[in-house]
Amino acid sequence: MNGTTSLHSIGSLSTRTGVPVRTIRFYSDIGLLPPTHRTPAGYRSYDNAALERLQTICVLRELDVDLATIRRILGGALSVAEVAAAHAAATEVQIRALRLRGSILRYLARRGSSPEEMSLVHQLTRLTSDERRRLVADFIAGLTADTPSARSAAAALRTAVPDLPDDPSDAQLAAWLEIAELMADDGFRARMAHAALPPADEDALPDTAPETAAELVCFAREAVASAREAGTDPEGDEAVAVVDSVVARFAAVLGRPVGPELREWMARxxxxxxxxxxxxxWRLVWTVNDWQVVPGHLPFQPWIIKALRRPRPDRG
Structure with a gap:
């Protein structure tokens, strides 16, 4: 051997790197870290290049690179960049899976779920994206009633399919699970088939001539949208002028006197x-898809019903 070459025993290598002696011996035995020299007594020694090679092995193992891949890197068949890119992608998948697991556990903890519900939640969250889309498609296909509202509901559903991301927030996961629960309910399927949202204006005011209903509902919808954008509370004093204008419009078009009877009729x-x-x-769909809620797209009825039934002085 060249006298200027610095050699390290297995013990010295272990001290320098923190790798157990038996692990270094294992790497040597499988050919990942061949000894630089053996003494006549068979003891292994390693030069500085072997020390660097061991350090490389340790870094790759800490990054969870398997031994077969490490062998290919050290042999030049793979570059570190190629392996790093592949493992980065795999790590992202693992992170998403862990985040989803965390969201599921938090959901179950909040609900105080039974073993049966826990099993159902686990099944629903393990569905692939394609399986979730098929679940929604089957729900839409089940709206078989041959009525305009059923066709309208199916068409609306197809334009806004809930699409749970691979890395959902807690709110998105909870919304998706609630949607799945609704879709499994035959009663809800029937309600959806007969209640497209938003309904056509001529359908949103039952028992009124379609042309008249369309005019009145459009007026009410626009008044409520403006009130919502202004942050007006339907049960607050600022709502009085809004609801009075809507009632006055209904009274004029329908030829009915303004008063409590008309207000209650409108509310019903x-x-x-x-x-x-x-x-x-639909609100759950917006949550799952992370869509912004636009006040003008919200149903106007809840706001106007509250405003119509707000206690007020009897002014006729």
Whole structure:
């Protein structure tokens, strides 16, 4: 051997790197870290290049690179960049899976779930994106009633399919699970088939001629949208002028006197043309898809019903 070459025993290598002696011996035995020299007694020694090679092995193992891949890197068949890119992608998948697991656990903890519900939640969250889309497609296909509202509901559903991302927030996961629960309910399927959202203006005011209903509902919808954008509370004093203008318009078009009877009739009509559970479904879709809620796209009925029924002085 060249006298200027610095050699390290297995013990010295272990001290310098913190790698156990038996692990260094294992790497040597499988050919990952061949000894630079053996003494006549068979003891292994390693030069500085072997020390650097061991340090490289340690870094790759800490990054969870398997031994077969490390062998290919050290042999020049793979570059570190190629392996790093592949492992970075795999790590991202693992991170998403862990975040999803965390969201599921937090959801179950909040709900105080039973073993049966825990099993169902686990099954639903393990569905692939394609499986979730098929679940929604089957739900839409089940709206088989041959009525304009059923066709309208199916068309609306197809334009806004809930698409849970691979890395959902807690709110998105909870919304998706609630949607899945609704879609499994035959009663909700029937309600969706008969309550497209938003309904056509001529359908949103039952028991009124379609042309008249369309005019009145359009007026009410626009008044409520403006009030919402202004942050007006339907049960606050600022809502009085808004609701009075809507009532006055209804009274003029329908030829009815302004008063408590007309207000209550309007409230009942708007209740009949509105399904809160269907609205709930759409709000959940917005949450899952991370869409911004636009006040003008919200159903106007809940706001106007509250405003119509707000206690007020009897002014006729």
């Amino acid at each position: 009509q708007f209740e009949d043309g509105y399904d809160p559970l269907v609205e709930r479904y």
